[in-house]
Ligand SMILES: Nc1ncnc2c1ncn2[C@@H]1O[C@H](COP(=O)(O)OP(=O)(O)OP(=O)(O)O)[C@@H](O)[C@H]1O
């Protein structure tokens with residue numbers, strides 16, 4: 243059984259069809275990359291997987307470990323092991339990173355049938371996760387994403403992922419806005435979670451990220467569909483030629 | 495006298511003849527055991543982690559010692575006596591410390607002050623009295639649960655706290671557990687007196703029964719609370735977390751007479767369903783270089799209304815006085831209301847007054863972000879609202895703050911969804 247299986251997914255946003263029969267299968271242990279022109283529906287796909295309101299699924303199926311994902315609310319999906327690193331992380335004033343992470347981790351642990359970590363246990367755990375990502379105590383104390391630079395926000399998303407240890411992480415343009423060192427650090431964070439039981443779906447515009455996070459499969463998403471799939475060399479080809487070929491084909 | 499009507503509140507007429515002005519401890523009526531108590535109420539006690547014995551007492555089960563308006567014997571009495579601190583029912587203070595009571599009672603809130611203060615002054619039966627002698631730091635938080643558990647009983651408690659020169663005290667009032675009752679009027683009066691270099695911290699967590707979803711049966715909380723910083727460098731801070739009552743109508747205030755004296759007001763007021771709150775503060779600057787800080791966080795959900803009303807007055811002698819006011823409102827849903835009504839009067843050109851106000855909504859984005867991390871919708875609202883209130887909550891004593899945080903989550907249950 244695949245970890246994630248999307249069959250013939252049709253999605254409308256505000257009455258407008260955005261995804262138009264999308265198919266995608268991700269097996270445990272794999273890293274997949276999705277590339278594609280602006281407005282193709284990449285973020286839409288990530289939101290539908292995560293269960294955000296306002297996306298109307300008109301046809302198709304999304305299965306996570308064989309369970310119907312579309313039937314679950316966002317927190318149930320998260321507790322089942324699904325994580326989305328947001329393209330635009332949200333600010334939560336007055337809520338410290340530590341409090342937020344602890345609340346999230348304990349919610350997920352509870353769903354897994356594990357006991358809650360107390361303040362001391364949690365602090366030890368989170369520091370271990372934060373250190374390799376270059377996130378210090380000062381940043382853990384600050385309010386979630388408030389006043390964070392673009393790069394810091396992205397690093398914070400990866401920290402949340404590291405803390406929650408999801409089965410499937412969907413990273414929506416986590417590389418954009420990162421400097422070269424941060425790109426390497428973030429990639430190492432993602433690679434640290436690589437494991438035969440887990441998988442990652444990377445949405446990106448740049449082949450450079452895929453030098454660090456080497457994908458098993460690369461897909462081109464254009465006009466609401468996966469129009470081409472290949473190995474990691476497909477990313478290089480796209481970098482050289484652009485999307486002209488696919489945009490035309492999809493429109494035709 | 496007539497009941498005042500200037501607040502943004504809808505109040506059903508109160509039959510003052512029907513309100514029992516005084517109710518002494520009694521046993522016998524009320525539920526016989528917890529099995530007879532509204533399960534919804536018990537559920538809330540459970541969530542707050544309240545011990546069984548206390549649950550019975552809160553729900554009005556006839557246990558050995560159920561007290562009403564008459565104050566309970568205070569604990570740690572010996573320890574306090576050692577320091578020369580007086581903490582006792584005001585009825586006892588009248589007998590034991592008549593000079594102190596005579597000197598200060600009614601000096602901050604005269605009986606002519608307002609409609610409800612007059613009512614209180616005429617009929618008050620008991621309350622608490624605190625006196626901290628010169629140079630003494632009270633070694634523990636003083637706390638009194640205000641209890642309303644007899645049917646149809648108006649409550650007219652009277653509190654007087656005096657901090658002598660260089661003294662310090664932190665006083666906690668209230669209870670995070672909701673207490674059920676018929677429409678009850680609560681018109682207490684609280685007076686604080688701070689002498690030279692003294693400090694009084696007065697914290698309230700108020701969670702009286704707000705009524706059902708339509709506001710039926712909730713408590714009316716019309717309290718007059720005022721502090722007088724008589725001495726130089728005196729400091730008073732009011733911190734309040736108001737989540738209960740059908741109607742909350744109160745303005746804990748500071749009269750800053752002593753030079754360099756400081757007044758602070760930190761408030762969280764939550765209204766849900768049909769609850770109404772019209773609350774805020776008055777800072778009256780009389781002395782030189784007096785300073786005041788006002789931070790108010792109003793949260794409305796359901797069909798509730800929440801008004802901040804605040805007066806900052808700089809008297810002619812308030813040379814160099816300063817005030818900073820920040821009023822933030824948070825709306826949950828689109829059928830509730832938030833209003834900010836600042837009154838600013840400055841009669842001294844050297845005084846500085848700053849006022850900031852914001853109104854925001856809990857965004858769908860914030861909720862989704864939390865839920866994507868595994869945090870359920872209600873817990874997410876609680877987390878976001880607690881973040882919004884943080885600047886106020888951090889002024890509560892530690893153990894009170896933890897309970898108050900839980901309470902905020904509980905009072906907003908059902909507000910999303
Ligand atoms: N709430 C919305 N209301 C109206 N249109 C929307 C909404 N959300 C998305 N869209 C439209 O759906 C299309 C797909 O958007 P989406 O954000 O999924 O693109 P994307 O592939 O992630 O693009 P990018 O590479 O720029 O991030 C766009 O045309 C966008 O304008």
Ligand SMILES: [Mg+2]
Nearest residue numbers: 284285286329
């Ligand atoms: Mg996008």
